[in-house]
Amino acid sequence: AQSVAQPEDQVNVAEGNPLTVKCTYSVSGNPYLFWYVQYPNRGLQFLLKYITGDNLVKGSYGFEAEFNKSQTSFHLKKPSALVSDSALYFCAVRDEAAGNKLTFGGGTRVLVKP
Amino acid sequence: DTEVTQTPKHLVMGMTNKKSLKCEQHMGHRAMYWYKQKAKKPPELMFVYSYEKLSINESVPSRFSPECPNSSLLNLHLHALQPEDSALYLCASSKATGGDTYSNQPQHFGDGTRLSIL
Numbered sequence: 001a002q003s004v005a006q007p008e009d010q011v012n013v014a015e016g017n018p019l020t021v022k023c024t025y026s027v028s029g030n031p032y033l034f035w036y037v038q039y040p041n042r043g044l045q046f047l048l049k050y051i052t053g054d055n056l057v058k059g060s061y062g063f064e065a066e067f068n069k070s071q072t073s074f075h076l077k078k079p080s081a082l083v084s085d086s087a088l089y090f091c092a093v094r095d096e097a098a099g100n101k102l103t104f105g106g107g108t109r110v111l112v113k114p
Numbered sequence: 115d116t117e118v119t120q121t122p123k124h125l126v127m128g129m130t131n132k133k134s135l136k137c138e139q140h141m142g143h144r145a146m147y148w149y150k151q152k153a154k155k156p157p158e159l160m161f162v163y164s165y166e167k168l169s170i171n172e173s174v175p176s177r178f179s180p181e182c183p184n185s186s187l188l189n190l191h192l193h194a195l196q197p198e199d200s201a202l203y204l205c206a207s208s209k210a211t212g213g214d215t216y217s218n219q220p221q222h223f224g225d226g227t228r229l230s231i232l
Contacts (some may be wrong), residue, residue, distance in 0.1 A: 032218045043118070043204055043223030044157065051218045090156055094218070101170065102221065104156035 002027045002095040004105035012111050019081040021108045023074045023091030032094040033074045034102070035065055039087045050074060061085070081112045117141055118224035120205050126230045129195060135227045137188040137205030144210040146188040147221060148180060151202045163188060164210055195231045202226040 003026045013019050025031055032051055036044040048059025055067045065076045074091060091105040118139045127133050137146065144165050149157035162170035163182040177199075179191040188205055206221040 034220060036223075041225070043120075043206075043225045044221075046220040046222065049218070049220055088154070101159060101162075107154070107156050109154075 002031075002093055002101075002103050004091050004093050004103055006089075006091055006105035006108045008108050009106075010109045010111065012113065013081050015083050015112050015114050016080050019076075019078040019085065019110065019112070021076040021089050021091075021110060023076065023105055024072050025074060025091070025093045026072060027093060027095040029095050031074075033065075033067065034092040034094075035059065035063070035074075035076050036090045036092060036104075037087045038090065038107075044090065047076070081110075083112050083114055086110055086112045118205055118207055118222050120203075120224035120227050122227055123225070124228050124230075126232060127192070127195065128232050129197075131195075132191070132193045134192065135190040135203055135205075135229075137190075137207075137224060138186055139207040139222070140186055141207060141222065142185075142209075143207035143222070144185060145208045145219070146182060147206040147208075148188070148190050149204040149206065150199075151204055151226070153202075157204055161190075192229075195229075197231050200229055200231045202228050 005024045034049045035047040038044045047063050048057050050057050050067045058064045063078050065074055067074050089108050092102050094102050121136045146163045148160040151157045159172050160174045161180045166182045177194050181189040204223055204226045206223045208219040208221045
């Protein structure tokens, strides 16, 4: 079975500071990893994905994520956070061997203060 | 603006009513999804359609009935819902790269229908 953990319910960061949102996963096959962001009263927006290749993945709005196979992690990062980055962030995984179901982590609320 | 359009945005219905949620996309995606999301929780998968055929049903109660009339449209028919069914219902779509293989494709979400059951 596949699973995703986001250990922090909320992350607070000052505007201009680096932002990190943590994600660890568990799969039996090769993982396909995704990050999504959800603003209030909106659907989820795709930020980036890791399928194969370079461990550092760059995505939308200046976000990037680093795939670490030995630590089974896929942390989301942004070098300089903006107030507008305040939202709910979800990490998700699809196990190549387990079919096409996308499993989401519990979500991390990011609050960027001016 | 999202590329997946869901209507209505809000719906209030009684437990004896019948209503339908609609989802439309024109990106040529052949995989479409229904999710249920409670406040501050992750989306929970309900159904997946691949090439207009139901491929995944996550043991959803029969009071929810999906329909995919063509490659652009996805409906969710509702009947005799319970108060605990109140939630945000999200539709999503993704490319399907041959058969059922679409694991590595990102999903594009609509903004959802906020459903309240009285």
